[in-house]
Amino acid sequence: MKRAFAIVLLVLLTLAAAVVVLNFRDEESIDASLPSSPATPEQIARGAYLAQAGNCMGCHTTRDGVPYAGGRGIETPFGTVYTSNLTPDSATGIGRWGPAHFWRALHNGRSRDGHLLYPAFPYTNYTLLRREDSDAIYAYLRSLRPVVQANRAHGLRFPFNTQPALAVWRALYFKPGSSVNDAEQSAEWNRGAYLVQGLGHCNACHGSRNALGATSGTLDLGGGLIPMQNWYAPSLSDPHEAGVAGWQTQQIVDLFKNGVTHGASVLGPMAEVVSGSTQHLSDADLRAMAVYLKALTPTQSESAPPASPSSDLASNRGAKLYEQHCVSCHGDKGEGVPGAYPALAGNRAVTMKSPANLVRIVLEGGFAPSTAGNPRPYGMPPFATTLNNDDTAALLSFVRAAWGNRGSPVSVLEVDRYRGTAK
């Protein structure tokens, strides 16, 4: 008995030691000093640009709050994580952080005082950043006006609110990395890879997550339902979803820059990304991201079209609802109006496997983002108060099967699942 106990204890201690060791991988001893010389205007400008590429402000700012002062709640399946104050206030912000502390946060996911950070802050991606880029972002944040705003304690459930649980998670799912130049690929592709996998943290939404919220790596852009938000971030490699292998490079650049392009536009969380991030990036960087995304190995998901749609479409309830509510903009052949109302016929957003976004758009409506290239977007009205779940399911099932579309029907249960998740 005693012996069995000793063995169990030994195993536990070994595992604990492994967790500790794994948590300190690739960490240098920290040089806590503040920079000895002031940052150059060029470095600050570069940092401002990189902060936009990472959309740092998007999460580190509350609605109507001071930019970068933190406090926005990021809802996760494990509770709410509140973002921190990134302004250089010494008591509540990063005023006492040195560039090495900042680098360690991005590269190793640890805070100034050494505590482990939650991966809602996507250091699983930012670990790929180069040191000079980390230093530039640091210099930019230090140039902001300090704002006194204490960080809010996270609202996570047990055991997720403990550092040991986080250490175990990190031992399993986080390994510090670095961007590796692929000599087989062009400089443009490599730059795109660096932006998409690192600062852009695209897989945070466009990749799948396991039960413990871990993504399957920065290379997975195979699509995923965004936890808690219930928007489906479509696969960027699947030609039946949002794969862009068949697009012109310029078309992809336009979508990032303007929020709209020939045959596509962004709504929901991606509108936020275009608004806060991609519209501000240089054409060269957008082109690099486009080149990288175009070159993704195509995958075939379950979104492949199913066989023959039902034949009596014209007389069904969905068709009548379409006639009543949709036809004046989207047309009786689902053809839309170029430049204003999207076509529904042959539209991947309509036919892809997950109906989450379709339900959200019909019920909540929405605008594409105002951008320099599209300052006055058209908008879709919300039908949440007009269409009940049965109506919505019938309407969407019709739209997904009409005019040669071959999407699967949408059930009332699915509509119910995605209704009411608007934040």
Next chain:
Amino acid sequence: MNGLSVLFGCGVFIASLCGAESALAFEDSIAQRVQACTGCHGKQGRAASDGYYPRIAGKPAGYLYNQLLNFRDGRRQYPLMTQLVDPLSNAYLQEIAGYFADLDLPYPAPQPATVTPAVLARGEALALRGDSARGIPACAQCHGPALTGVAPAIPGLLGLPRDYLVAQLGAWRTGNRRAASPDCMAEVARALSPDDVSAVSQWLGAQATPAQAKAVAQLPAPLPKPCGGVAMEAQR
């Protein structure tokens, strides 16, 4: 718009393969662009008084613009509104506000009151004379002698659904609806009892809108309290 063609969004990216010529009657106008608004606020923004959504046609532009910002910045709570205005620029929101403000459309018939004449009289007294003993100014002191609003930032109170009025006064009392500080309307609403809210909403909802329903240019006397929304508009 640099050769853009068919647009569609869906959460994230979407592609469609459509080049079909459209047979729809279509003109590139602000009215077409804001159909997202008229779904709830009624054709041309003239929601009738029998529903919930407020009429926006003809309300002062500054008031409408302030409300769009209030929804976007979290001072008003209605998720459908918030997520609609979230991705839009201030310039575009101002244009949208101006478009609806400039519409001059007939008003719907008022809603018959459903309370006793005594309650209605109480509502009328609050609206036109206030209750100085309790520090409650009359609605008319700020919203204009005919309650049709004051340009550019104070809305008219007639032609609105009773349920909407009750909900707004209630939201102001609980802090769920706010305006830029100092929030004069919050102070007034907090001074009202639930019975007051009901009485004044019943009376307002039952008034016919006068033929001349435009917001007046100026109040006969200064505002009884400082109002952040009015000040914000004056600075613009």
